[in-house]
Amino acid sequence: MIKKILIANRGEIAVRVIRSCREMGIKSVAVFSEADRNSIHVRFADEAIFIGPSPSNESYLVIDKIIDAAKKTEADAIHPGYGFLSENAEFSDRCKKEGIIFIGPTSDVIKVMGDKISARNEMINSGVPVVPGTKENLESDEKALEVIKEIGLPVMIKASAGGGGKGMRLVKNEEDIIDSIRAAKSEAMASFNDDAVYIEKYVSSPHHIEFQVLGDSYGNVIHLGERECSVQRRHQKVVEESPSPLLTPELREEMGQKAVAAAKAVNYEGAGTIEFLVDDDLNFYFLEMNTRLQVEHPITESVIGIDLVQEQIRIASGLKLSRKQDDIQQRGHAIECRVYAEDADNNFMPSPGLIHQMTEPFGQSIRVDGYVYSGYDIPLHYDPMISKLIVWGVDRQEAMNRMKRALYEYKITGVKTSIRFLTRILETPDFVNGKYDTHFIEKNKDFLMNVEDRDETYEDIAAIAVFIDYINKLEKAGGEGLQRIGSKNWKNFGKKKGVLRW
């Protein structure tokens, strides 16, 4: 069994992995950049080691530094979290060479699944449905025209090495085909140094539904049901739930089997996710595989009753899966909201900075996976996600009610957050009715951004609170300030035996 794990990450996912290590009696090692000396993952780990300047490409992304840190602290395994080096084939390889267990798949699997064309081909060969399109790079314009005629417009042109929407073009009209392919190729070359592109039929208003899979080193693969991830903003998931309101038991069964087949096709070991597009007629297509823990993994943990990080560690230690497919049962309903430090009213501009005060929600079936605290200065250098709020309920209605209650209790001051935006999503009729696809946010923009139904009394009382606070400040400053506004009885204002002076 693994004895000590270095977590090559920061933020909420580092904290989350450290927690599972502590529960398993495994020692944890945190790594930290200059900006992160007072981050909570450094406080929660058993050991912590400095790895360089704040920008991630000088610390969290530098393979040599991470390997060095693991050797110095004699860690026998590395957990990469998500992002950073988690899907870096070179890093997986390097760990292997250094005799350190990489908690994730081999470099071969990462490579096959990281290249979209090769992943498509693996899936086609294993009988997993993919979006109709090409199996290889489009070498010539003629080939492209021919293929598109066969598939029918509209189509998507996608870079094989792609990610983040780069090297991607939607083509609706025949006359745009050639130009679009050229543009996509040149963008792909600029972004990924690889101009391979391929063509897929454009699935309009798709649902984004993914299946969690687990595979061990004995060839056993199971799936843990699905996550509905269609609430997206700029290809970024915002709210996820499990089970999906769209799936029928039959479809779940079928997609689950295909997800297992997809993982088996590459002899997958560890925790992975098969992402599917599902159209309104419930046709589903393989989209991609994420060969790591997903941000939204906790909703699966809630519904299935499992700790996925513990499972990853057990698999990496060479243990067999402890459960069979028949042991897996979805119970109740889980929802996750991602809380960002951002100004939703102002084009979702990031809002880093100092958290003055924070009150987190508690109570039944609520989980907060976060990493910031009152007095913490959210660094500029990393992702604006500050926490994930996960709730469980007996059914979807109870889960939604609980999420709204939790969002109500969640207070963060000093920086702006997406809490209100998330509350509005929970109130949007399409969400409430479970009738939504990946165009949900765009479609409901007016409702989500509407501020006209605000309670005006709140505005007045907010003003009065500032008025009182400011008077107190003048009073405290004494002398000049005090005299300017006069004084009667102020000495005792807000004072109370034992109350801390703020």
Add this chain to the structure above:
Amino acid sequence: MIKKILIANRGEIAVRVIRSCREMGIKSVAVFSEADRNSIHVRFADEAIFIGPSPSNESYLVIDKIIDAAKKTEADAIHPGYGFLSENAEFSDRCKKEGIIFIGPTSDVIKVMGDKISARNEMINSGVPVVPGTKENLESDEKALEVIKEIGLPVMIKASAGGGGKGMRLVKNEEDIIDSIRAAKSEAMASFNDDAVYIEKYVSSPHHIEFQVLGDSYGNVIHLGERECSVQRRHQKVVEESPSPLLTPELREEMGQKAVAAAKAVNYEGAGTIEFLVDDDLNFYFLEMNTRLQVEHPITESVIGIDLVQEQIRIASGLKLSRKQDDIQQRGHAIECRVYAEDADNNFMPSPGLIHQMTEPFGQSIRVDGYVYSGYDIPLHYDPMISKLIVWGVDRQEAMNRMKRALYEYKITGVKTSIRFLTRILETPDFVNGKYDTHFIEKNKDFLMNVEDRDETYEDIAAIAVFIDYINKLEKAGGEGLQRIGSKNWKNFGKKKGVLRW
């Protein structure tokens, strides 16, 4: 359906009830005494109303004030929580007369179950096993001697109106019988104005195991499995778990049926708890019924996947139970630790006062039902319990591991708490092996109180931290203090862009 509920309580249970109200879309009304203006239940409710001075007998226990508050705020129901007026028959009656729904049983049920002799008789008539003993008040010494001869020593003499250990005597020797009965009677008279006492066989080293029941106004009663509550200190539960490590599936089935029979015997409506004593040979005996929510109800919620307060409210609204006995299934394992503001090393002396800083545990399957916060001054007037920490795990081992991790993360400064004591309980071999009864704490006193295996480095580093903190303080105070200790480079010590000045 009920529209607005007044919560006639404070502290964690008031907050807990308010949360369920908010989730159900029901308005909540908090009541508060002088000491509680800045308590969290006042902040979380929709409305709040002042009910008098800090001592509970001038506020939370005054029926007139509670009824008044309910009428002023037009609440259509009152939730009493636990403690205070929750098992007060007069209060239940008064609510009925005033046309307010009391979320709990009728005064008749409270009376029958509140008197130990009448409760015993109800149980005997319904075929629920009770500890062998008398069915009525012991009128004469002769009767007592005769009964005790039949039962066999040792026996317990108990006050019928009893509670809190008063009017209770353990008799081991024949020559002590008469004296003990007289002493018990006189104590019972002094405490409860009622000298009725009865005799029970003394069950040595019993397990305290209780069953949660739910009954609706249509005569349906189900049970939700058991809670093991044998870890007790001075008859006060400290750690509870569900399921009990002692029970077999057959015994659970049998005890569950008896618990349902017990509730049906009094046409029980709402949530209630049947407490049993279980001896080492797995004989079980009815001990008493609690006609309210129990402090430890969340472990049942975790294992069954239910919100008991929501169920209470639905039942009080006249709805039928939404689940049948067959729908109820225990899943995984839950443990609760009660966190007290007390000095465990100093005879568990209460430790009220100002909380300087608090960090609560988060993460998977952890629930904190608490009410204090950083900067809150825990009042002298009420119970020293500041929170309940509840964890769930796939099995008992995972639950214990998770609890230890949660206790590790839980930091409260300013007042002393029982967190270390709770950690020691989790480390005690008898607890780890699930082999314990109500004598657990007494039996393991040496282990629980042992401080010799402390890590000495912690002590040194604690001293160094104080040293540095004190130097910083002198530095901040400037002038004299600063000069006395010299200065080099201090200006920047501990300063960091954006860190709040404490």
Add this chain to the structure above:
Amino acid sequence: MQNISFGLEINKRELHLELLSRDGNKINVKLNDKEYNLDIVKVENGVYSVLLGNKVYNIELSEQNNHKKYLVSANNDYFDIEVVDAQAKYLRNRDNSLGGSNENTISSPMPGKVVKITTSVGDEVKAGDTLIIVSAMKMESEYKSAIDGVVKEIFVNEDDTIDGNQPLIYVE
């Protein structure tokens, strides 16, 4: 008792507040022409618990760069509130008289790091030209000139860490 009163600006709306009386936590305030009787207590750092009658309101304040600006959140809504006393009025009037359509100070509402400055002092620029790129949390924002003019001053360098709303480039 001397009256205490001054103005506030909330999301650009001007309010006048006057404290009519107080007794412990209980205050009587006039807001424009509306009177409020409130029970208001500071319960945590920047957190106020307010009762209006029996109704509960929770208000969270955080001071912004100076003591007169607050970011207020109430019911998870945000309000930008500024105290407008004599000093603030003076400064504001001065700023307004300085300002006008023929000048433009570029600033970023979000704190961040200056990634690139695409202009130099003395350059002629047109309205809509990107002058500076600021990055925070993996998101880059471009800031453009609002007017045609000449770059008079650049207050920052590439790679500098900047605060929100700090002046970056001055165009005239």
Add this chain to the structure above:
Amino acid sequence: MQNISFGLEINKRELHLELLSRDGNKINVKLNDKEYNLDIVKVENGVYSVLLGNKVYNIELSEQNNHKKYLVSANNDYFDIEVVDAQAKYLRNRDNSLGGSNENTISSPMPGKVVKITTSVGDEVKAGDTLIIVSAMKMESEYKSAIDGVVKEIFVNEDDTIDGNQPLIYVE
């Protein structure tokens, strides 16, 4: 650099500390005759994050009634730590010279409310006599005289709210 050093008492054990050097968060401290190189940062109110080599220690301090007494928790253990500088030594020596077997100041380690005072100034009391009852959080504690003597002063009244360790009754 001038050396900074003074004493601490931790759970009654005396320690001498000396700051040998520091550079930002990195400090070199001598504790009695042991040297420690630590990276120490104050991360929250009273919360210190400490690295000894790569090992993580979390220390939580809270100041008690005066600035020199701390309740420290580390790994959920409690330590009572007091700074013993020149001033404290003076006070302590004075107290010790005042004290002795023939005097006894009664105090309660827990804050609470005085429920009952069972003696009056001038009363003769015996060691073991209950003189005062204090209640907190539904628990009553009786405090007894440690010596035979005469009640010289009673500092509190029934129903008073008292702090922990405050003098209640003085017997000589």
